Amino acid sequence: MRSDPQPPRTGAAAEWHEVTVQYPFAKRPAVGPVSLGVRRGERVLLLGPSGSGKSTLLLTLTGLVPNSIPATVSGDIRLFGAVVGTRQPWAWAAQVAQYFQDADQTLCGMRVEDEIAFALENRALPPMRIAERVTEAMDRVGVPESWRSRPSSALSGGERQLVALAATLVQDASLFVADEPTAHLAPLAADRLHALLTECGPDRSVLVVDHRLEGLIQQIDRMIVLGRDGGIIAEGHPRTVFRAKHDLLVSEGIWRPAASALDARLEEAGIAPQVAPLSVEEALAHVDPATAPREHVEKALPAVEAFVAECTVRSVQTAPDAPVLARLVKAACAPFLGPTVLRSIDLAIREGEILGVLGANGAGKSTLGLCLSGLLPLKAGRRTGAPGGYAFQRPENQFTAGTVRDEILDTLPKQMAAKAKAERVAGTLAAWGLSGLEHRHPFELSQGQKRRLALATLTTSDRWPLLVLDEPTAGLDAHGVSMLMSAILALHGRGYAVAVITHDMDFALRLCPRSIIVGEGGILADGPTQDLMRNTALLQRAGLAEPSCVKALQWLQRAASC
Amino acid sequence: MAATGRIMLKALNPLSKLLVCAVWLAASVLVFDERFQMALIVLTGSALIVLNRTSPLLLLALMVPFGLFGFAFLTTSLLFRQDSDFAMRMASEALLTSPAVSAGLTLFLRAVACGMISVFFALTTDPGSLVRALMVHGRLPPRIGYSLFAAMLLVPDLAAEAQQMRIARAMKTGRRLRRVPGPGELMSLVVPLLAFAIRRAGRTAIALEARGLSPDGPRTVLHAPGFTRSDAVFIITAIVAITLCGAATVSDIDVPLSLPQVAHDEPV
Numbered sequence: 142m143r144s145d146p147q148p149p150r151t152g153a154a155a156e157w158h159e160v161t162v163q164y165p166f167a168k169r170p171a172v173g174p175v176s177l178g179v180r181r182g183e184r185v186l187l188l189g190p191s192g193s194g195k196s197t198l199l200l201t202l203t204g205l206v207p208n209s210i211p212a213t214v215s216g217d218i219r220l221f222g223a224v225v226g227t228r229q230p231w232a233w234a235a236q237v238a239q240y241f242q243d244a245d246q247t248l249c250g251m252r253v254e255d256e257i258a259f260a261l262e263n264r265a266l267p268p269m270r271i272a273e274r275v276t277e278a279m280d281r282v283g284v285p286e287s288w289r290s291r292p293s294s295a296l297s298g299g300e301r302q303l304v305a306l307a308a309t310l311v312q313d314a315s316l317f318v319a320d321e322p323t324a325h326l327a328p329l330a331a332d333r334l335h336a337l338l339t340e341c342g343p344d345r346s347v348l349v350v351d352h353r354l355e356g357l358i359q360q361i362d363r364m365i366v367l368g369r370d371g372g373i374i375a376e377g378h379p380r381t382v383f384r385a386k387h388d389l390l391v392s393e394g395i396w397r398p399a400a401s402a403l404d405a406r407l408e409e410a411g412i413a414p415q416v417a418p419l420s421v422e423e424a425l426a427h428v429d430p431a432t433a434p435r436e437h438v439e440k441a442l443p444a445v446e447a448f449v450a451e452c453t454v455r456s457v458q459t460a461p462d463a464p465v466l467a468r469l470v471k472a473a474c475a476p477f478l479g480p481t482v483l484r485s486i487d488l489a490i491r492e493g494e495i496l497g498v499l500g501a502n503g504a505g506k507s508t509l510g511l512c513l514s515g516l517l518p519l520k521a522g523r524r525t526g527a528p529g530g531y532a533f534q535r536p537e538n539q540f541t542a543g544t545v546r547d548e549i550l551d552t553l554p555k556q557m558a559a560k561a562k563a564e565r566v567a568g569t570l571a572a573w574g575l576s577g578l579e580h581r582h583p584f585e586l587s588q589g590q591k592r593r594l595a596l597a598t599l600t601t602s603d604r605w606p607l608l609v610l611d612e613p614t615a616g617l618d619a620h621g622v623s624m625l626m627s628a629i630l631a632l633h634g635r636g637y638a639v640a641v642i643t644h645d646m647d648f649a650l651r652l653c654p655r656s657i658i659v660g661e662g663g664i665l666a667d668g669p670t671q672d673l674m675r676n677t678a679l680l681q682r683a684g685l686a687e688p689s690c691v692k693a694l695q696w697l698q699r700a701a702s703c
Numbered sequence: 704m705a706a707t708g709r710i711m712l713k714a715l716n717p718l719s720k721l722l723v724c725a726v727w728l729a730a731s732v733l734v735f736d737e738r739f740q741m742a743l744i745v746l747t748g749s750a751l752i753v754l755n756r757t758s759p760l761l762l763l764a765l766m767v768p769f770g771l772f773g774f775a776f777l778t779t780s781l782l783f784r785q786d787s788d789f790a791m792r793m794a795s796e797a798l799l800t801s802p803a804v805s806a807g808l809t810l811f812l813r814a815v816a817c818g819m820i821s822v823f824f825a826l827t828t829d830p831g832s833l834v835r836a837l838m839v840h841g842r843l844p845p846r847i848g849y850s851l852f853a854a855m856l857l858v859p860d861l862a863a864e865a866q867q868m869r870i871a872r873a874m875k876t877g878r879r880l881r882r883v884p885g886p887g888e889l890m891s892l893v894v895p896l897l898a899f900a901i902r903r904a905g906r907t908a909i910a911l912e913a914r915g916l917s918p919d920g921p922r923t924v925l926h927a928p929g930f931t932r933s934d935a936v937f938i939i940t941a942i943v944a945i946t947l948c949g950a951a952t953v954s955d956i957d958v959p960l961s962l963p964q965v966a967h968d969e970p971v
Binding site for chain 1: 831849852853854855856857859860864866867868870871872873874875877879880882891895898903905906907908909910911912913914915916917920921922923924925926
């Protein structure tokens with residue numbers, strides 16, 4: 142399928158024509174054959190399930206694949222009409238700015254000012270001109286002047302991501318390419334980044350791969366969807382694609398904005414808006430209880446209720462008298478050998494509870510999680526209760542064995558009989574959808590498989606009745622998140638207490654009956670997730686944003702009061 | 704004055720300091736005399752304490768590994784020198800005047816002097832400025848220069864990564880996380896950390912290329928330190944000081960610029 146109805150080589154910013162990429166020793170191509178293009182001044186969103194080759198496709202754009210990353214590339218790739226292979230990858234930097242998912246992939250270990258200036262130094266611009274543009278980029282992104290002389294290695298993850306963005310924007314390239322730029326950002330920081338990414342300009346083209354669509358999708362001119370086989374399965378304006386291809390996107394496990402699900406329900410009820418919506422407000426604007434005919438509101442009511450029910454907590458609220466599994470009392474938490482970041486923490490988690498841990502980048506959520514699980518000693522105060530298991534943001538960090546099978550075996554008691562161990566391993570592999578992968582090295586698995594293996598190792602032996610999951614949805618597609626959610630709910634059913642550290646407010650609202658908001662060196666709020674999500678002032682103070690379905694909840698309240 | 708001196712030391716071109724330190728290190732190796740080594744230690748240490756406002760305690764702490772290294776030389780010289788016949792001489796002559804002790808002491812002081820000179824360079828030089836100066840004045844290829852920057856970023860990240868791995872292992876084994884890892888634990892971290900470093904190095908190389916780092920061609924290097932009159936003054940002063948110390952030492956000893964003669968028993 143071709144994405145660009147225009148004939149190729151007509152001055153498009155970027156074009157792939159019948160491109161196939163195959164990595165060495167891989168049995169099938171990572172991408173393609175695929176043909177797509179980005180026109181000058183156009184903002185294109187590239188979507189697809191995990192493993193569909195989106196990142197690979199972006200890396201072929203300036204020839205980093207195959208010049209720096211070995212692969213066999215066939216087909217024709219052009220940038221601004223010129224064949225990509227005619228120049229070395231570095232020679233395209235003046236025309237193409239690339240922002241990678243991990244800030245550490247963009248930064249090189251210099252002072253903030255030097256990091257931002259680096260691309261311009263490479264273009265041999267005069268020092269005065271570089272200084273002006275560095276200051277300009279810092280202002281645009283909101284990098285404080287006080288950071289100018291700080292080494293980038295001394296910044297927190299979120300701060301580094303801002304500097305990386307400034308370092309990419311300063312290039313002022315005609316084509317801006319971003320690969321999952323908001324994967325590890327708190328909601329407000331992600332919104333700001335989306336706004337900067339999609340700033341308009343007649344000659345500025347943008348190509349973005351991102352799973353977080355709220356706040357971004359409204360700025361997109363065209364979206365292209367890759368299927369699991371690396372070919373294009375849908376393409377067009379987001380309004381058209383999300384309505385016309387809704388079922389296909391669901392079956393392929395591709396992220397959709399919340400409004401798309403609401404639109405589907407309204408369509409079923411026969412009250413969908415004329416133009417497909419990209420936000421919940423848009424979806425409900427034509428049935429505003431204050432202005433729309435009452436019968437229209439009545440017709441929309443069940444659809445909105447069903448949507449809200451789908452978006453809000455699915456697990457049962459834990460009884461207040463359930464036994465406390467772990468408790469922190471007046472705890473001062475600090476990273477290992479680091480300064481105290483949280484003080485006077487009083488927190489209890491009960492048997493069978495799912496607790497959301499929310500907060501901005503650098504608020505201390507991971508440190509709190511490690512202290513709650515008992516893996517980090519407290520600087521002050523005390524912890525009581527059962528030992529906790531911790532699923533790290535980077536699942537690779539907890540793998541110690543050479544195969545998936547050994548990884549699970551290692552968690553079983555040594556005195557267990559060999560036959561019983563083999564049965565337990567087989568059962569665990571089947572339960573977590575890892576059958577057939579037992580002899581693979583854990584590092585060879587996909588991101589979703591790695592996360593499932595990490596959870597499998599934590600739940601096989603019942604050693605840890607409390608589990609802390611750190612950013613479990615990062616890098617997963619919608620299908621992966623759905624599987625993860627089912628797995629967590631199953632653990633909840635088995636009586637596990639689960640604390641989920643996340644930036645995904647919709648995920649927290651769907652999964653966690655209770656949440657805490659971490660910020661300003663302590664716990665800012667602790668209560669039912671639904672109540673916290675309605676407190677706009679609190680969310681703003683903590684650098685968070687409302688989940689997408691809050692507008693639907695507000696609509697329901699207004700509909701009930703009319 | 705101290706503040707001015709501190710600024711002056713930091714503001715000097717790192718290559719000037721590198722040259723002076725290299726000359727001083729060479730002199731420390733060539734002039735085998737304890738008074739010369741002590742003069743080097745006093746000169747460098749005073750410069751750090753007075754001009755750079757380095758805490759004497761910090762300086763002492765930094766000298767501990769060099770002191771231990773030098774102490775090994777001292778004990779080796781005393782106990783294993785073939786002709787020292789240490790135990791016999793202990794009974795017949797003063798310990799401090801014996802050639803074995805003198806040689807050992809010089810070796811000890813040399814280790815400390817070399818350490819002090821290295822610390823002087825490290826404490827007064829910004830690594831970034833050094834790399835930039837090397838790229839501009841030393842013809843260091845930018846690819847190597849910026850790889851050094853990336854390596855500097857990698858070190859703290861490697862430590863953070865190792866920490867997470869240690870926590871994960873402590874969780875699996877059910878043991879409490881120790882402040883200092885044991886040799887076995889360190890060995891088990893080597894392979895995963897190496898894998899992390901290789902992955903990271905590959906990604907950094909791609910990032911550098913994506914931002915336009917080319918192997919050749921013109922480029923601007925911002926904040927590259929230039930040479931000023933202060934550099935000339937610093938180099939001349941340092942060379943004069945070391946020459947005077949050397950001359951004073953050479954004029955005052957019988958066997959100049961030579962290592963102590965070690966007697967070897969003829970094979971029977």
